[in-house]
Amino acid sequence: MNTNKTFRLVLILLLVIISFQCRNHPKQLSKKTALANGKLTFVELSGTPYGQGFKHGELLSNRIQELIEAIKTDTEDNYKVDADSIIQAFMAYQNFESSIKKFTPNLWDEIRGVADGSNIAFNDIYWLNLYEEYSKYLDNNIIPATDAGQHCTSFGVDKTDANPSMAGQNMDISEYWHPFLTLFKTTDQDRSQLYHISYPGIVGGGPGINKDGISINVNCLDMLKCDSIGLPYACVVRGALQKKTYKEALNFIETIPHATGHNYLLGGKEKVANLECSSSQVKEFRPFNGATFTYNANVPHVNNDFTNRAIDYANRYNVTPDSLRRWLISRKRTPVIKTTFNESTEDFDKERIINLFRYKEEGGSGDICKPNTNVSVLFILSDEPKMLIAPDEPDTEPYIEFGF
Known part of the structure; x- marks a missing residue:
């Protein structure tokens, strides 16, 4: 009898804890919708930083790869250099990891999640997230053939x-x-x-x-x-x-x-x-x-x-x-x-x-x-x-x- 009561009390306590966690920690959910006649992709994510990154990568894997190839093509067309070679030089130049981990560690986890979810090499995803720094590296080291067109x-x-x-x-x-x-x-x-x-x-x-x-x-x-x-x-x-x-x-x-x-x-x-x-x-x-x-x-x-x-x-x-x-x-x-x-x-x-x-x-x-x-x-x-x-x-x- 006492053993059964103890078991029931433990079971009730576990159910209460699980219920509390479900209310306070949303599941890792994701949703992708096309809006404005396909001009805008709307993606909803929830969960841990790594989990959000993983679903981001999983949902958009093909588009991520297409964007990477588009940037490489633009690099070669606009700067007249081999894209893979200049990317390798940039990645050897940059040293941003310590700052990311110090000031925004959750984003480092999210970037890792994008790489794992998309099944694309981490270095490629990391470079993609450094696009602005990569762009400045190109402009400061190579004269572009045309205006990049950024006039925000x-x-x-x-x-x-x-x-x-x-x-x-x-x-x-x-x-x-x-x-x-x-x-x-x-x-x-x-x-x-x-x-x-x-x-x-x-x-x-x-x-x-x-x-x-x-x-x-x-x-x-x-x-x-x-x-x-x-x-x-x-x-x-x-x-x-x-x-x-x-x-x-x-x-x-x-x-x-x-x-x-x-x-x-x-x-x-x-x-x-x-x-x-x-x-x-x-x-x-x-x-x-x-x-x-x-x-x-x-x-x-x-x-x-x-x-x-x-x-x-x-x-x-x-x-x-x-x-x-x-x-x-x-x-x-x-x-x-x-x-x-x-x-x-x-x-x-x-x-x-x-x-x-x-x-x-x-x-x-x-x-x-x-x-x-x-x-x-x-x-x-x-x-x-x-x-x-x-x-x-x-x-x-x-x-x-x-x-x-």
């Missing part, structure tokens, strides 16, 4: 009495990337959730937002220094989105060592921060004292940590790097932004920001919306944050809304 434009505004904080961008990228556009929604074991725009096999390829109202937008800053150490771009993006508060995310970006020159537009429920990051500096930009908004169009405004290539280019035309920077700012998309949003602007509603992202002037250098615009996104950082995404040129493709 980002804009953000602090919370006002009339509107919540908002941040967004047009993400312009070489057109061979466009068919691979993927939106991931992830749910971690602690129930935290986020959306991030990326590409098959890459754990952090573009802008994103989390359930706590933290968002991030990204622009390349090719004039700024890179390093063979530091935290890679993909891990900076996802690392910031893993923070629970704006202050934590801001501190993360300001204190980590950066592997590449990038502009990170960080959004929170009260304000936004526009951070120009290089391998040795992080500088915040606002267009004027007291400005409640900020922007970037691929040129640094306040960070002077220039690459040797930028310095050499300026010397070739007998100008300073700062003069070159100011000339680039004056002729690209920045004048369009300054015309739309300036000291006299009082209205910052979402339609006005979206209209900026839709702006075209018949192929002019001020175009915000371009043929190589792969995706346009606007994050609404209210108490119930949401994302608007147009998976193509936003003047023709409607925005789709995602919430939590």
Whole structure:
């Protein structure tokens, strides 16, 4: 009798523990859906970092391999080198593993999961996740045959009495990337959730937002220094989105060592921060004292940590790097932004920001919306944050809304 009672009590206790774990630790689930007539692949993942990576790799294995081959083809066409040889040289140059394991160890596990799930060699998946660093390595060592075509434009505004904080961008990228556009929604074991725009096999390829109202937008800053150490771009993006508060995310970006020159537009429920990051500096930009908004169009405004290539280019035309920077700012998309949003602007509603992202002037250098615009996104950082995404040129493709 006592033995039976003891057995029943143990059994009940085990059932309670199992029930508690099921409620607090979601199963590793996955789902893949095609949206916008196939222009956007939507992938939902949950579970451990390794588990999410494994399902990511398993679901998108063929597309990952196709993307790897597309990048290699572009390398050979644009840089006139053997892709495998230059990739081998880059992988010998880079030394990012220690930074990834120190600052974002869960992403190292996720990358391992992608490799195992896709049945693709880990080094190939690791290199794919270092694409931004690889691209900068190519540009700093080999003169490309053509312009890479990355002309992203980002804009953000602090919370006002009339509107919540908002941040967004047009993400312009070489057109061979466009068919691979993927939106991931992830749910971690602690129930935290986020959306991030990326590409098959890459754990952090573009802008994103989390359930706590933290968002991030990204622009390349090719004039700024890179390093063979530091935290890679993909891990900076996802690392910031893993923070629970704006202050934590801001501190993360300001204190980590950066592997590449990038502009990170960080959004929170009260304000936004526009951070120009290089391998040795992080500088915040606002267009004027007291400005409640900020922007970037691929040129640094306040960070002077220039690459040797930028310095050499300026010397070739007998100008300073700062003069070159100011000339680039004056002729690209920045004048369009300054015309739309300036000291006299009082209205910052979402339609006005979206209209900026839709702006075209018949192929002019001020175009915000371009043929190589792969995706346009606007994050609404209210108490119930949401994302608007147009998976193509936003003047023709409607925005789709995602919430939590």
